[in-house]
Amino acid sequence: MKSHSQTNSKRYPFYRAVYAVCLLGAMLMPQMSQAERLKDLAGIQGVRQNQLMGYGLVVGLDGSGDQTTQTPFTVQSIISMMQQMGVSIPVGTSLQLKNVAAVMVTTSLPPFSQPGQTLDITVSSMGNAKSLKGGTLLMTPLKGADNQIYAMAQGNILVGGVGASANGSKAQVNHLSVGKISGGATVERSVPSPLGHGNSIQLELNTADFSTASRVVEAINQKFGPETAAAVDGRVIQVKAPQVNDQRVAFLGTLESIEVTPAQTAAKVILNARTGSIVMNQSVSLETCAVAHGNLSVVINTDNAISQPNALSNGQTAATPNSTVAITKEGGQLLMLKAGANLSDVVKALNSIGATPQDLLAILQAMKASGALRADLEII
Template sequence: MNQRTNQTFQSRSVRRLAAAALGACALLAAGAGHAERLKDLASIQGVRQNQLIGYGLVVGLDGSGDQTTQTPFTVQSVVSMLQNLGVNLPPSTNLQLKNVAAVVVTTSLPAFAQPGQTLDVTVSSMGNAKSLRGGTLLMTPLKGADGQIYGIAQGNVLVGGVGASASGSKAQVNHLSVGRISAGATVERAVPTTLGNGEAIFLELNDTDFSTASRVVAAINSRFGPQTAAAQDGRVIRVRAPEESDQRVAFLGMLESLTVTPAQTNAKVILNARTGSVVMNQAVTLDSCAVSHGNLSVVINTEPVISQPAPLSGGQTVVTSTSQIDIKKEPGQVLLLKGGTSLADVVKALNAIGATPQDLLAILQAMKAAGSLRAELEII
């Protein structure tokens, strides 16, 4: 019995030392990276939000509601609402409403939300209302993707803007067609959520990365013992957890507080073609290359020319136009960009070109095609 006990103790010690060595290797591989909490890197499978949407009416507007001749659905909604309240209008009634607007109400139902809890809702105009300022949202059912009602919204709409118009002049600050109601919705139905099946839960990394997944597994096993966690793939990690609900919640609380140094992400450059903005991460590197870029501008000026006939000549006035085309081409200077192994070197090299942000989009694409830019280009 003593020999078996010693062997069991030695095997456990070896496994603990192996797990500790694996965790130390993960920390050494991370280098001087910044450690993050596990709750910021991953989420628990099954714990998620659910989107809710509803259609309703905002009343009490100061003449800034929908123009009913152009938004017939607003009139139909008002008539249907009045019928539900016991008010029957003659069929030939032509409503001319100015203080009512049709809106779409949206919110998110958080995980573990229970009936009676309140949610913030966003109210957005779907017609041609000028402003929702000062309006009141009438009782609006909020439905999920399955068509079931999970909440009821109602309350005063708060719009973070102001505007005024008179005699064709208009002044406006911020957006007036979208408002918000704090605690404006009440949860009516809970969504069942299970924290894993049996003795295991599953962690899902926010971004697929095999290196980060292995580091998370090493950190969990180092903290809670060997064979506690195992990676299913580059995103999903299986974790053994207590089956009792209170113990499982306490275990998840400790699990989320673990600090892990994520692996360096893929080199990526984000190009926004509409605004000309360029964003790159720290993994972007640059090989030596030569760049020459010049601007070509074409300016066309068209001026009208009026030919007026002599008095009493019986001729007609003729209007023609003359165009002047001016082409300007700025010479480009060939610049040698030395290779850079850090983001600071890449920024210094790109600043040496002296190009505008719009020109930089074309230059980065050409450098990528030439194989000098070591990064993935993504255009949004």
């Protein structure tokens, strides 16, 4: 009679095989779209960031500032600042400053920001300063696109890099001409928001899609009642909302938490010609087509032969180049791709013929031109 341990030892390989088959089947099955929160699919019209920018000076650098002879705007900024502070500099004075750098300060003003709130800022050198490490940004007004001041920036710069040089040798880790100041800007003016006006708001889908817009409208009406939401087009959805501010905020909080299953995205293939990278989504499919693949390589080698004259012949040593040209052509392969192939079949088929990323660029472009590739082809 067999023991219990012997019976289990024979069953375990069978269970492992069944588990592996089930796992492989689950991996090969097409993935269905999952429900996502509405806040991840759309935004509220008017709730947006605003970019701010300003020109300023960084002082206190350890000899790594702008070379003032090559950056005259740094000297002009110093003279203008000193005059505003009551310090008069004689005309014609040549300032040789090494501890000052002209910089651009950038940040984004979040929606609903109020005066007194702080913002993180990025400070970037615009001259030839070697490093901003250890510098202090002087008070810099930050303006919006309307040329109005919305924030004031000042503080000590934190640079995430380090560098050293001596006797012509140089070592550097990360970037030294850009730094950040956490909470370095203070909001001075708020941007009016149209969120509290009218009896409705407008949602804007991150990606225009008529099917997704229809599903969002259906989910909102099912949650808040019929005729609450109506699609304006494939991106904008108009939603009726309470006019009282606190009720509207609570309504929007509930609205953003609604889960919606987005429609399957359009088939698209993204090609990066500079890096050779290719990204395809799950919707890519093929018509029946044949692909031939073959490479033609040309190799040129040049060897310099030295001709040495005989002794006492008054000749000169001469170098004679000898070039060898070799042309190699790999055997082409013709591969048949059946219609309706999904993404995994496309990748497997193209890899089976030994196509490199650069070859795939040409192959996919030819497939698109022939009408065999059912996807939008985008080259970045």
